[in-house]
Amino acid sequence: MSTNPTTDRIRLTGLSARGYHGALPFERTEGQLFVADVTLDLGERGTAVAAVTDTLSDAVDYGQVARAVVSVIEGEPVNLLETLAERIGEAALGFPRVVSVEVSVHKPQAPLDIAFDDVIVTISRTAETVVPEAGRTGLKAPAPVAAPLDLPPSPTTSQPSTSPEAAAWASSAESAGSASSAGSLTSHAASPAAPSGFTSHAASPAAPSGFTSHAASPAAPSGFTSHAASPAAPSGFTSHASSPAAPSTPSPASQAGPSFGQQASPAVPASPEAPASSPFGESGTYSQSWDSASATSAPAAPVSPAVAASAPSTPAVGQAPSFGQDPAPSAPAFGQAPSVEQAPAFGQDQSAPGFGQPGVPDAPASPAVAASAPSTPAFGQAPSVEQAPAFGQDQSAPGFGQPGVPAAPASPAVAASAPSTSAPSTSAFGQAPSLGQPPAPAPVPEPPAPVDPAIQRPASPVEVVIALGGNVGGVVAALRGAVGTLRETQGLTVTSVAPLARTAAAIDDGVPEQPDFLNTVVLATTTLSPREVLAVCQGLEADAGRVRTGPQGPRTLDADLITYEGVTLDTPELVLPHPRAAQRAFVLVPWAEADPFAEIGSQSVSALAEEAPDRDGVRWLALDWMDSDNLPALPTGQYVEPPVGEPVSVSAAPQPAAAPAQPAAPAVPDQPPAADPLGGAMGAGLVEQQPFAPSAPVDVAAVPSPAAPAQSLDQAAPMDAAAVPVPSYDQPAAPSYDQPAAPSYEQPAAPSYEQPAVPSYEQPAPAQPATSSAPPASDDAPWKAQLNWNDIVGRQGQGS
Numbered sequence: 100m101s102t103n104p105t106t107d108r109i110r111l112t113g114l115s116a117r118g119y120h121g122a123l124p125f126e127r128t129e130g131q132l133f134v135a136d137v138t139l140d141l142g143e144r145g146t147a148v149a150a151v152t153d154t155l156s157d158a159v160d161y162g163q164v165a166r167a168v169v170s171v172i173e174g175e176p177v178n179l180l181e182t183l184a185e186r187i188g189e190a191a192l193g194f195p196r197v198v199s200v201e202v203s204v205h206k207p208q209a210p211l212d213i214a215f216d217d218v219i220v221t222i223s224r225t226a227e228t229v230v231p232e233a234g235r236t237g238l239k240a241p242a243p244v245a246a247p248l249d250l251p252p253s254p255t256t257s258q259p260s261t262s263p264e265a266a267a268w269a270s271s272a273e274s275a276g277s278a279s280s281a282g283s284l285t286s287h288a289a290s291p292a293a294p295s296g297f298t299s300h301a302a303s304p305a306a307p308s309g310f311t312s313h314a315a316s317p318a319a320p321s322g323f324t325s326h327a328a329s330p331a332a333p334s335g336f337t338s339h340a341s342s343p344a345a346p347s348t349p350s351p352a353s354q355a356g357p358s359f360g361q362q363a364s365p366a367v368p369a370s371p372e373a374p375a376s377s378p379f380g381e382s383g384t385y386s387q388s389w390d391s392a393s394a395t396s397a398p399a400a401p402v403s404p405a406v407a408a409s410a411p412s413t414p415a416v417g418q419a420p421s422f423g424q425d426p427a428p429s430a431p432a433f434g435q436a437p438s439v440e441q442a443p444a445f446g447q448d449q450s451a452p453g454f455g456q457p458g459v460p461d462a463p464a465s466p467a468v469a470a471s472a473p474s475t476p477a478f479g480q481a482p483s484v485e486q487a488p489a490f491g492q493d494q495s496a497p498g499f500g501q502p503g504v505p506a507a508p509a510s511p512a513v514a515a516s517a518p519s520t521s522a523p524s525t526s527a528f529g530q531a532p533s534l535g536q537p538p539a540p541a542p543v544p545e546p547p548a549p550v551d552p553a554i555q556r557p558a559s560p561v562e563v564v565i566a567l568g569g570n571v572g573g574v575v576a577a578l579r580g581a582v583g584t585l586r587e588t589q590g591l592t593v594t595s596v597a598p599l600a601r602t603a604a605a606i607d608d609g610v611p612e613q614p615d616f617l618n619t620v621v622l623a624t625t626t627l628s629p630r631e632v633l634a635v636c637q638g639l640e641a642d643a644g645r646v647r648t649g650p651q652g653p654r655t656l657d658a659d660l661i662t663y664e665g666v667t668l669d670t671p672e673l674v675l676p677h678p679r680a681a682q683r684a685f686v687l688v689p690w691a692e693a694d695p696f697a698e699i700g701s702q703s704v705s706a707l708a709e710e711a712p713d714r715d716g717v718r719w720l721a722l723d724w725m726d727s728d729n730l731p732a733l734p735t736g737q738y739v740e741p742p743v744g745e746p747v748s749v750s751a752a753p754q755p756a757a758a759p760a761q762p763a764a765p766a767v768p769d770q771p772p773a774a775d776p777l778g779g780a781m782g783a784g785l786v787e788q789q790p791f792a793p794s795a796p797v798d799v800a801a802v803p804s805p806a807a808p809a810q811s812l813d814q815a816a817p818m819d820a821a822a823v824p825v826p827s828y829d830q831p832a833a834p835s836y837d838q839p840a841a842p843s844y845e846q847p848a849a850p851s852y853e854q855p856a857v858p859s860y861e862q863p864a865p866a867q868p869a870t871s872s873a874p875p876a877s878d879d880a881p882w883k884a885q886l887n888w889n890d891i892v893g894r895q896g897q898g899s
């Protein structure tokens with residue numbers, strides 16, 4: 100790296116946000132996680148002054164750097180990681196005292212069709228080497244976060260320049276000015292929230308000659324003049340933007356031209372696709388209804404759709420909506436700042452790796468995901484964060500600061516509320532207000548502490564539901580591993596593990612067919628915040644080496660947070676309850692098994708399960724799949740279309756389901772991987788099904804062993820044995836699971852039958868031969884092995 104190890108440096112790692120970068124169309128519409136590590140080289144003794152004065156304005160405010168980086172990630176989409184890294188480098192170099200920078204950009208969810216941990220592009224740049232991109236003329240050093248974002252000055256406030264925020268503003272201004280390198284620096288800094296007529300006189304005495312700021316934001320009210328725009332750009336830099344992506348990334352909100360005091364913050368590089376294109380970006384509100392956990396709940400002021408959608412990139416505070424709009428001091432407008440949620444994260448030490456996810460470094464498992472995803476600075480930004488750990492939550496909630504659980508988001512949200520509630524006589528940065536700043540600001544009525552339910556930890560454990568599924572690779576192992584990890588995750592207690600369900604892939608029309616899934620649901624209680632639980636889920640996926648080839652492509656492990664007790668949420672990062680869970684039998688069926696009285700959105704999970712469009716795709720359930728040594732040899736079994744016209748009245752109830760075969764069923768056990776029975780490729784297993792012998796059809800797969808019997812969802816349903824030609828165990832052609840010949844994923848012994856090399860999902864083996872009564876598996880979808888129709892569960896035993 101070009102940063103010099105002998106010089107002073109600041110490192111920010113795991114800065115995470117959702118971006119829409121990539122060359123593939125779905126990457127532009129769906130977005131994905133990007134993580135940045137940034138090392139700022141401050142030169143020799145670059146921190147010395149700050150260390151002596153202990154004053155933020157003499158330091159590089161890493162909170163602002165973090166926000167700037169996230170703004171770039173959430174900003175204008177680019178094709179390449181290289182470009183993204185370059186822009187982040189530009190943003191970082193835009194800060195005073197930063198002489199060079201190393202940037203690593205991670206794309207852990209990159210659309211590769213093989214398992215991988217991460218894709219990382221690392222660049223090193225110095226101020227001199229930053230090259231403006233074509234089409235970005237004049238944007239050499241985008242002001243990372245325009246200082247005005249710190250300031251919610253109000254035109255209706257009698258003493259705008261003396262508010263705490265103004266003090267912070269002035270502080271920032273001074274910081275920027277004093278830090279500015281010699282030379283003319285013109286900053287056309289956007290000022291998203293600057294109120295009409297507001298003029299900042301916070302010019303720094305140290306501001307270099309020629310430093311001129313033009314508030315260029317479309318939302319910047321006329322009359323606003325800032326002499327303290329962005330943090331100083333390096334020598335020779337001319338900044339025309341307050342935010343890297345702002346000028347070229349019109350967000351719906353910005354285009355809507357919200358007036359000052361309203362929710363949207365146009366100058367912020369809102370995620371280009373959010374809200375319109377974000378899969379979860381639909382307009383909506385989030386609200387929270389903590390029961391016992393609402394120690395510091397904000398007035399659940401609904402967030403406007405625009406805000407909710409663009410929350411992560413909306414510098415709420417700076418908007419000063421409450422000041423401009425609501426004369427009431429209690430200004431619930433503060434409560435609407437989804438930003439609040441986010442601010443704290445940046446004030447925190449982001450260096451801590453993921454929590455509860457040992458071995459999953461930066462990306463999804465990192466608390467940074469939960470903590471830093473949003474870029475919205477709240478209330479005076481970082482300073483607040485560092486002040487008040489309040490939050491009213493149990494900061495000692497297990498899960499942090501414990502072995503394997505780095506203490507990262509220790510006081511995540513907290514501080515959000517601090518700024519204006521803390522001593523107003525002190526600048527928001529906690530600095531002595533004497534450093535060229537205006538006099539101590541007059542006390543401003545305390546707004547209610549804003550609370551973002553996404554990052555709020557409950558005071559006492561709440562129930563959560565996590566759905567797990569996968570259809571590529573060693574899914575059984577992945578699912579077991581995920582449950583094991585959840586059990587070990589501090590702050591989370593697994594209370595129940597649902598049966599394992601084999602389910603047909605529920606995918607939209609037009610999406611290529613893919614192997615059946617194995618799905619389950621984990622019930623737990625937690626003291627983690629919703630975002631933290633989401634981060635845990637994403638860590639599970641990373642642990643499993645999640646493979647994704649597209650939005651609905653097969654995956655090694657998908658872990659979704661289905662419900663979090665008492666919280667509804669609609670943000671790009673997290674929607675609660677999960678927006679599609681109520682229509683997904685592959686979630687509802689196992690969930691209902693684990694908790695027959697469960698509800699989602701006040702509806703019975705059991706009832707919804709029966710109505711779900713993919714209900715017929717639930718092929719069987721295995722109860723003790725976590726511990727059983729007798730899982731079906733075929734994790735996804737055989738697929739046999741139900742006999743047409745034949746009344747089927749079979750359930751997979753324990754007894755009949757244990758009957759392993761029907762005569763008509765093909766004998767096609769999968770080959771378990773010889774070396775790693777649990778880690779074998781599930782997809783491969785699906786495509787490599789081979790008959791023992793055409794003359795000895797065996798239905799091994801689709802039927803759980805007696806030890807792990809298929810579980811009828813409708814056990815009360817009478818079984819019409821007569822209508823079901825279910826062979827007995829005595830049938831010689833139907834080997835039981837006790838038979839050594841029956842391969843099992845639990846039985847490492849290599850199967851005796853000969854198999855070709857294990858094909859991969861991408862390289863399917865030849866289709867299985869059909870039996871007399873079963874339709875042949877198609878060549879183009881060999882995993883779609885025939886389903887034993889008596890393995891379909893529920894529906895009064897009717898297969899479909």
Ligand SMILES: Nc1ncnc2c1ncn2[C@@H]1O[C@H](COP(=O)(O)OP(=O)(O)OP(=O)(O)O)[C@@H](O)[C@H]1O
Pocket residue numbers: 131132379633636650651657658659660661671672673674675676677678679
């Ligand atoms: N309740 C939630 N649980 C999990 N992820 C969520 C949730 N709400 C929003 N998300 C976001 O959805 C994004 C995409 O998730 P993921 O890639 O798992 O989707 P998917 O598996 O393709 O589809 P689905 O979410 O329908 O299973 C994640 O980055 C995450 O931030």
Ligand SMILES: Nc1nc2c(c(=O)[nH]1)N=C(CO)CN2
Pocket residue numbers: 567568569602603604605606615616618651657685
């Ligand atoms: N059967 C099944 N189908 C799916 C599943 C899943 O887990 N099981 N997950 C999906 C996206 O997460 C899409 N479709």
